[in-house]
Amino acid sequence: MIPEKKIIDRVALDKLYESLKAAGNKMFAPVFRNEQTNFEYNPAATEISYSHIQTTQSVKNTVFPKIENLFRFESSQKSVELVQIDFTKVPRVIVWNAHPCDAAAFSALDSVFNWDYVDEIYNARREKLVVIGMSCIRADENCFCTSVDLGPGAVKGSDILLTPLANGKFIAEILTDLGKSIADENASLFTASNGENKEEVLAKVEKQFSHEKVTENLKNGFENSFWHEFSLRCIGCGACAYVCPICTCFDIQDESKAGKGRRLRCWDSCGFGMFTLHTSGHNPREVQSQRWRQRLMHKFSYQPDRNEFIGCVGCGRCSRACPVDMNILEQLVELEKLEIAAK
Amino acid sequence: MSPSNIYVPYLMEIETITEEAPEVRTFRLKFKNQEEGENFKFSAGQFAEYSVMGGGESTFCIASAPTRKGYLECTFRKTGRVTNALSKLEVGDTVGLRGPYGNVFPIEEWEGKNLLYIAGGIALPPMRCVIWNTIDKREKYKDITIVYGARTVNDLVYKNELKEWEERPDINLITTVDPGGQTPDWKGEVGFVPTIVDKVAPNAENTIAIVCGPPIMIKFTFPVLKKLGFSDENIFTTLENRMKCGFGKCGRCNVGKYYVCKDGPVFTLSELNKMPAEY
Structure with missing residues (x-):
């Protein structure tokens, strides 16, 4: 689809979050807790961090959990029974406020789990994943996205990419059909864009190597x-x-x-x-x-x-x-x- | 079970257990679900993931030949956690099996050639499949020579089959044990496998060499074969890298840009030479 650009303010953004959460989606958003910022499931909108540079952990566990039960078994004497896990029942997860590096990483995971043998367990989670990205307006000395063909405002992997503007509002780039359906269902929360340019606010990340x-x-x-x-x-x-x-x-x-x-x-x-x-x-x-x-x-x-x-x-x-x-x-x-x- | 879950094994029943050598057993397995058994096709060289529910999963080659229908066999030595769990099982017990995985020995391309099998210790099982496969099509191949060595006489596996191969006039079997591993009535050779290959000096002309054994044996056997005139393309081996998934995802058997479970386990020396020596 052709990407669309809209504007959303902070109050409306919190409303969008709560509305997606209320609709039964499992929200995965960053929270500052115990001296670290990390993604958590279903925090309140008021708990979400928008000021961190990087979370300690990535968001890959939404599709590739630290532990994935593959099947269960029950064995006794001479009998063994395998019990199937129904992966069609995994919930829809919305990764909220993921930086462009994290959003882009999913395509690499897709390749690994789908080349040759198709891993349907991975795909069951992946197909239900929505990524709401957030451009970076700050970076630190460890960031080097621009050296690996990405950048603080890269759209790759996001369904909607938000970019925080100086006036407290956000540019919302609607990038996929999935993103568009969310924007359409919550159309009243968005306003039209007026030529705002995200490049002006993005973090400066110098290219360090080829x-x-x-x-x-x-x-x-x-x-x-x-x-x-x-x-x-x-x-x-x-x-x-x-x-x-x-x-x-x-x-x-x-x-x-x-x-x-x-x-x-x-x-x-x-x-x-x-x-x-x-x-x-x-x-x-x-x-x-x-x-x-x-x-x-x-x-x-x-x-x-x-x-x-x-x-x-x-x-x-x-x-x-x-x-x-x-x-x-x-x-x-x-x-x-x-x-x-x-x- | 859903066929789309690639981690779910077939359930197999242990039909027979053969004690091959100290702590080495062969399981003959048959599919609990007959239809799964009929649809299961494999070729010589491929491997499978065998498991005990609760004991874990481990990788071995399929040790029986595809020409022998109705069952699958695996041979393992009780060494680690999974093989310990497997060793506790009895006839009638259940084993999980995923596969077949990996590439195959190109036995059709070998037709009309001499075959030289060289195996050491517990590495005869991965080769037994292709040995029987080619013996079952004996008329398609010229001379078949098998050089097999183990640490001691007691450690030689498939003793009944060795006897059968020895008695067949159309198979040249040479068995050897490491110095000190012989018994008073041992009639075979004494010496390490590379030394015996050098001594037997098989003709490299129109011959395919298939080598499998501990890394140290392989390392010293390749130069002997080179000296005898074997080209890198005519020397085959099957790698034993540690694996988990068997289908190119878990990362364990990655060597250079290759995955032993997908691009192997069968490689020619010419292919090995292009890979970093991480096997």
């Missing part, structure tokens, strides 16, 4: 000493993967008591030694620098090569969360400069 050059360098960079030099301090805690909006590595485990239980899919990380450990004791990635290399190679070399997307939206969360200050931006800037002889 991701094309990084990808090119990585092609022959597997054996480079860079990995060892830049990752000795990595403690392999996996925090970077857990806060990443694109990391999808997962584990499958059973939990049960007295024969009754569930098989579940849960978040995992290539940063853990156990991730690749063979039963024999052999480990293809036995030291931490090899695992850190896997993380960056996967995002900036393997995924562009195999799935035609960059596995990074420049949200900077991994740098902020890292307990030993591994800074992904710093490393990508170094990787761009790296002189790597072609093999």
